[in-house]
Amino acid sequence: MQTAMPIVFIVGLLIITSAPAHAYIDPGSGSYMLQIGLAGILAAVFTLKTQWHRLRERTAVMIAAHNHGKKRHQG
């Protein structure tokens, strides 16, 4: 019974801290655990991907501006 108490406390804490206010379906603790477990890598990959896309966009804009300037200069 004593060893079960911390587990009950932790599970209770998880439910209190993470359950959405109006959830009516069982989100499944396995689905929650997996999201918590993968949160770091998901956030890192997403951030890197977003930054990469931004970098590509900026580079494309710079190249386009450079080419445009070159054409005007030639014209």
Add this chain to the structure above:
Amino acid sequence: MSVSVDPASFRDPSGFVFRRDGVLYRQVQPRYGRDYDLLLGSGLYDTLADSGLLVRHREVDASAAISPGAYRVLEPEPVPFISYPYEWCFSQLKDAALATLQIQKTALGRGLGLKDASAYNVQFVAGRPVFIDTLSFERYEEGAPWAAYGQFCRHFLAPLALMSRVDIRQGQLLRLYVDGIPLDLVARLLPGSSKLNPGLLAHIHLHGGAQKRCGDGEAQRRSAGRTVSRTAILGLLDSLEGTIRKLNWQPEGTEWADYYGHTNYTDAAMEDKRRLVGEMLDAVSPAPRAVWDLGANTGAFSRVAAERGADVVAWDVDPAAVERNYLECRKSGATRILPLVQDLTSPSPGLGWASEERRSLLQRGPADAVLALALVHHLAIGNNVPLPAVARFLQDAGKWLIVEFVPKSDSQVRRLLASRPDVFDGYTREGFEAAFEPHFETVRTADVAGSQRSLFLLRARPMAAHIEGRDSAPHFN
């Protein structure tokens, strides 16, 4: 005055759907008031409705409520035909999945999120997936995992992965598992190579394993106090979207996908049949608004009905034919045709709680008119269904019927009989007419030029005659 609560609308205490005098309403309960106001006040409703992703509604007087204390009563725009995920082809399920993820991403940007991600919350309207559950949105709590992640994977990713990586027919598992296919089962059915795909590894294999170990106190202890950032949720959605976009299916090698290439119709006969079907549709009065094309294949005759302004459900047993029809409709912008998978030898039954949550095929009818072209011989000879039983079923399905009789001398019927004994003595034109006579009044008959086939325009008799016919229905063989 008739009032009835939708039997599928009982899980979420935020509200429910009901019909009053045939009009659909959604009652919002006070407990959902805060989230409903946020949905509208944040601009999310307008954004999603303007982009066609969320069904529009108008608020009506609260006196329309069917129980006291309603927060609001909404009248959503009607959906012409309710279909279910186990009736969708691969690309329809994929489009519905991507629409759900797009909605969740957009919602997060406005401080809300989807609290459920059921595939049954999506319907196809004018050829596009539309989310129909206005009460699925809730305030996003910073740090909270996505409560609907498990449901999304069971309802969308799991069947798509099975259809793409194992067999298209495994989409039918959705009919067995009404809240989505269990992930541990999907993990067992997928080939081992699916673990090399990072998305399937995470969202199916690891996810299924995590669900199995959910009672593991050690795992919970290690995760205690940790939250999931908004960036991680966006990463999760991005990963799901990327995984789903890469799942594909090429409709090849199934039974009917090349049917029109293998028919015995000459171009002239096909054109004559198209003309006759059009004329018969024009003779239906009042003009049919809802048409079911049973055995539609890739929808050549569905288009004849759609051109006349009808909303057509193009049913076919072959997922390849339905896939081709859907992709063609999507490409051409055809908004009046809804291609769906249906095995008429075992039509969609009532499913879910009390067998009432998901309605059977016939409960969603009758259609104003039914097309049954090049179909009856498949049911009567291919599946041994007696002709009177075919007639009875078609009478239940529609008020008017355009049906084709294909005689035994036709090469398509000969093909069906090639590898089996002919036990179908009653399968003659006379037997056909005698079987349909108790259920339908014949309005017009016509032979298709350049073929041995005939078309019949029939009007269903009133139900009393139909019930009498049912009790005394003889078997022809």
